[in-house]
Amino acid sequence: MNISWIEKNTFHYSEFSDLHRLVDEKQRKNLKISLCLPTLNEEKTIAKEILIMKSELMTRYPILDEIVVVDSGSTDKTREIASAYGADVFEAEKILPHLEKFKGKGENLWKALYITKGDIIVYLDADIKNIHHRFAYALLGPLILYDNIKYVKAFYDRPIAIGKNKIRPTGGGRVTELVIRPLFSLFFPELTQILQPLSGEYAGYRELFEAIPFPIGYGIETSMILDIYEKWGLDVIAQVDLDKRIHRNRDTRALGRMSFAILQTFINRKKKLGLVDYKEKLYSEMIQFNLVKNKFEPDIYEIKGHERPPMIEIPAYQEKFKKPDDLTPLHENIVEATL
Amino acid sequence: MDGYLDKLQGFVDTIRSMKETIITNIVLIGQVPAPTFNEKRRTSVFMERLAEFQVDECTTDGYRNPIGIIKGTRESKPPIFVVAHLDTIFGKDVDHYYTIQENSITGVGIMDNSVGVGVLVSLPEIFRKLNLSFESDIVLAGVIQSLGKGNLRGIRHLLKTWATPIRGAVCIESAELGRLNYYADGMIRCEVDCNISTADGWEHKFKPNAILVLNEVINQILKLRLPQKPRSRVIIGKISGGYKHGTIAYDATLGFEIQSNSDKMVKSIFNSIKDIIEGTSHEYEVDLKLKTLSNIHAAKLTFNNPLVKKTVAVMKKLDLTPVSGPSESELSILLSRNIPAVTLGITHGDNYHQPNATVEIEPIFKGIAQIIGVIMAIDSGVCDEHQLD
Numbered sequence: 001m002n003i004s005w006i007e008k009n010t011f012h013y014s015e016f017s018d019l020h021r022l023v024d025e026k027q028r029k030n031l032k033i034s035l036c037l038p039t040l041n042e043e044k045t046i047a048k049e050i051l052i053m054k055s056e057l058m059t060r061y062p063i064l065d066e067i068v069v070v071d072s073g074s075t076d077k078t079r080e081i082a083s084a085y086g087a088d089v090f091e092a093e094k095i096l097p098h099l100e101k102f103k104g105k106g107e108n109l110w111k112a113l114y115i116t117k118g119d120i121i122v123y124l125d126a127d128i129k130n131i132h133h134r135f136a137y138a139l140l141g142p143l144i145l146y147d148n149i150k151y152v153k154a155f156y157d158r159p160i161a162i163g164k165n166k167i168r169p170t171g172g173g174r175v176t177e178l179v180i181r182p183l184f185s186l187f188f189p190e191l192t193q194i195l196q197p198l199s200g201e202y203a204g205y206r207e208l209f210e211a212i213p214f215p216i217g218y219g220i221e222t223s224m225i226l227d228i229y230e231k232w233g234l235d236v237i238a239q240v241d242l243d244k245r246i247h248r249n250r251d252t253r254a255l256g257r258m259s260f261a262i263l264q265t266f267i268n269r270k271k272k273l274g275l276v277d278y279k280e281k282l283y284s285e286m287i288q289f290n291l292v293k294n295k296f297e298p299d300i301y302e303i304k305g306h307e308r309p310p311m312i313e314i315p316a317y318q319e320k321f322k323k324p325d326d327l328t329p330l331h332e333n334i335v336e337a338t339l
Numbered sequence: 340m341d342g343y344l345d346k347l348q349g350f351v352d353t354i355r356s357m358k359e360t361i362i363t364n365i366v367l368i369g370q371v372p373a374p375t376f377n378e379k380r381r382t383s384v385f386m387e388r389l390a391e392f393q394v395d396e397c398t399t400d401g402y403r404n405p406i407g408i409i410k411g412t413r414e415s416k417p418p419i420f421v422v423a424h425l426d427t428i429f430g431k432d433v434d435h436y437y438t439i440q441e442n443s444i445t446g447v448g449i450m451d452n453s454v455g456v457g458v459l460v461s462l463p464e465i466f467r468k469l470n471l472s473f474e475s476d477i478v479l480a481g482v483i484q485s486l487g488k489g490n491l492r493g494i495r496h497l498l499k500t501w502a503t504p505i506r507g508a509v510c511i512e513s514a515e516l517g518r519l520n521y522y523a524d525g526m527i528r529c530e531v532d533c534n535i536s537t538a539d540g541w542e543h544k545f546k547p548n549a550i551l552v553l554n555e556v557i558n559q560i561l562k563l564r565l566p567q568k569p570r571s572r573v574i575i576g577k578i579s580g581g582y583k584h585g586t587i588a589y590d591a592t593l594g595f596e597i598q599s600n601s602d603k604m605v606k607s608i609f610n611s612i613k614d615i616i617e618g619t620s621h622e623y624e625v626d627l628k629l630k631t632l633s634n635i636h637a638a639k640l641t642f643n644n645p646l647v648k649k650t651v652a653v654m655k656k657l658d659l660t661p662v663s664g665p666s667e668s669e670l671s672i673l674l675s676r677n678i679p680a681v682t683l684g685i686t687h688g689d690n691y692h693q694p695n696a697t698v699e700i701e702p703i704f705k706g707i708a709q710i711i712g713v714i715m716a717i718d719s720g721v722c723d724e725h726q727l728d
Contacts, residue, residue: 047439048366055359077441084441085359129436130370246436 006193009142009149009238013134016141016240019061025144026063034118035067035136037087038108042126043076049124049131050085056133063137068116069126070095070108078126090115096316102306105200106220113209113311114320120144121209125200129246139203142238150208150236151228153194154201156245173198179259180222183266187275188226190234197225198262201242208232210312210321217303218258219265226269253288257301260286264305343715344656350708351657353469361461361703364388365444368460369453370435375426375489379403382425385460385481392463394479402496407479409463411472411718418476419717420508420678421462421710422494422669423455424485428692445697450688454513454698456481458685458707465707473718475506482669490528490633494669498676507646507722508680509713510669513688513698516706519654519661520682521647522639523671524570525602527609528632531556531593531616533580535625547623549591550580556593556627559615563608569601571608598667602637635667638674646679646713649721653712657705679722683710 016022026033035053039046050067057063069082069089082089093101095111109123120143122136135154142149176198184191191197198221212227214220228237250258264284270276286301311317354361368388373381385405390397394407405425411418427448429435437446437453446453459479466472482493498505512518533549557575565571573595580591597612599605613629620627640647642663654661666682673680685706688698 043440044438047441048437051359051439052363052366055363059359081439081441085439129434132367 003193005190005234005237009235010195010241011138011142011238012241013138013141013243016138016145017134019057019063019137022063022137022141022144023061029144031120031144032065032118033063033120033122033140034112034116035064035122035124036109036112036116037067037069037082037124037126038072038105038112039069039074039078039082039126040072040105041074041076041078043074043078043081045127045129045131046078047081047085049126049128050082050087052131052133053136054086057136063140064122065118066116068112070112070115072103072105072108088115096314099314102216102308104216104220105218106214107216107308109220110214110216110308110311113206114314114317119206120203121206122203123201128201130244135201135242135245136203138240138242139201142240143203143205146238148235149238150232151204151224152202152238152240153196153225154199154242154245155194155196155239156199156242175255175259175262179262183263187270188229191225191229193234194225194237194239196239197221199245201245204228208236210317211310213310214308215261215265216306216308218261219305222262223265223269223307226266230273256288257286257303260301261303261305264303268305268307341652341719343712343719344652347653347656347708347712350469350711351704354465354707355704357461357465357468358700358704360464361457361707362439362444362700364460365449365453365457366437366439368456369446369449370437372429372431372433372435373426373448374428374430375484375486377431378425378483381456382481382483385425385456388460389463389479392460394463400497401500402483402493404483404493404497405481406497407460407463409466409473409477409479411475411477413474416475416718417504417506418478419473419506419714420478420480420673420680421459421511421714422480422482422508422673423459423511424452424493424669425456425481425483426486426489427451427453428486429694433694442700443697444700445695447694447696449698450513450691450696452511452513454685454703455511458703458710459511461707462710465711469711471711471715473714475718477714485669487528488632491635491669491672494672498672498678505673505678507717508673508678509710509717510666510673510680510682511710512668512682512684514686514691515662515684515688516686516702516709517654517659517662518682518684519647519650519663520666520668520670521642521644521650521663521680522600522665523635523637523667523674524598524600524665525605525637526599526633526635526667526671527597527605528634529595529597529609529612530630530632531595532628532630533591533593533625534628535589537589546587547625549588549625552619552623552625552627553578553580553591553593555623556615556619559619560595560612563611565608566604569599569604571597571599571601571604573597573608573612596667598665600637600639600665605637635671636675638671640674640679640681644679645721645724646681646717649716650681650683650713653709653716656712657709659705659709679717681713683713685710 067087069087371381389407395410396408484492577594581588670682686702690696
């Protein structure tokens, strides 16, 4: 396996801490940048993310042009708080309302393409406890400064919050190490160089995002990497070390469901690429057992694996953003840049 | 000369427009753990933020107190100090991440002293936004090793090694808005350790219990007759000891403070307590060790001191009612060095030293305007003729 990519395309956030340089280069290239935060009941962390990003990357350094929250129907005060701190807040189901309705992180990210204005879109999870503006500027750095980079993923040390007020210094990333890394090693060894393929923090050019399908659930990160890799190659991708990210610890059962969705996405991609064929239909239910009053009872969780088509194929989007005639040259530009 | 008083209400709106930047500073600094004696990481973030806001000089003194200096317009004028302590009572492994709601911030140390430190770091940007410049240099000092066994070492060292006179000082605390401290009681902070040998010996027929021995010490301290004038008190603040419910405690520790507005009285009470401890040690035949952790001299400005009067005027202009009391903090070291100083609070809050401490956001803007008003008062010469009482 050629491991030159990891040496060439791996950065540390401190390489992009000269924010004046990023602002100058952004202005020279006449870029618009949107930050999108997908949410579902994130009232504890959303204000902090918006506030720090707004202060540091809008007011003090004009790097972001908009902060957009796309909400999946929170029942807490997520939307009110996000509005109060100045984000543009949208309910996912009210964006492109004529389409069939789905719920999930991927759905929010996909719909964000329709409502944001940026040439570059930064996606950050909304549950980051130790949020810092480096989470956005470090992802933007390679995109703004290097012409060949079109998509940037985060990686980090992942301490997890345990109990009420304690932090455990290492841990997390279990699905990555137990599911994704073995799969990549088996089928796409080159992609193992992406250290945290499941990180929820990434940024990229609209031209890429609009041209790939989005699974509506947990599979979004996996499919995004596979699709970008397949369409444009590994060289348009970079990864940035963001130091530490503190996040909620999920229980093993939740990680099991997450793994199911990822495997489902992975297998579907392999089928689509003609790399594997299955004689039988795959099931769409994750079955876990609970011991209730000395009896094992199945807990069935249906994960249908719905996928949104590339946004560029949606007529309302075409109408809003560009004429269909303009599409081909844009994509060719990316291919040229990687050669 | 007092024209700035009329500008203060207007300042509040401008400061409110900087809400994101101020809260960002509070959060980014407050989320870095800084237990006393381990403030290094918070010091680095403090320096980074100060450098970000382009103060004229950004450095640490020989004791690693981080300092930012905003140059004044007249070199002949001594500097004005604005001070906030960096350290907290919480350990490194405690979750320091904050939650922000529509009008509140919740998290460890937010009330002591994250808001104070965050505001201190925001001052350069706030001055710029308000278009303010000063004759004096403004020295923004985040002092380390303030609390408990830290014994105010940071501020002591900073002042001891500062070469030039200091015009006046403002100490910033997160809470409570409305506090006005201008006098410091004399104080001795002590710990008594009771250790009982676990080895069997001829002197004890029945093993004494360290907790009960300290209980006896407490009872005798409570029997002391303390005068109302000079105002004096003993605060029993901390106690710990023992291993488990069914085992006699062999070790226990008692922490207390003697406070009085007379140094002589503090010394006299200390001697009485020393006698109690020696007597108890002898009577129970146990090892009782008295340690002095901190010693502060009483110092004060009078209520009619120009700085106090002007601070009251600033607060009243902002519809704040000043509430006064003694303070055993950086203020006492400044006053004991004959530097006119006051301590002010920034906002209101709840659960002071709890993990779920919460502060209100809206009062912060008025709290900052008040700090700026007092800095302007000092810069206009309110302390220049002053002698400490």
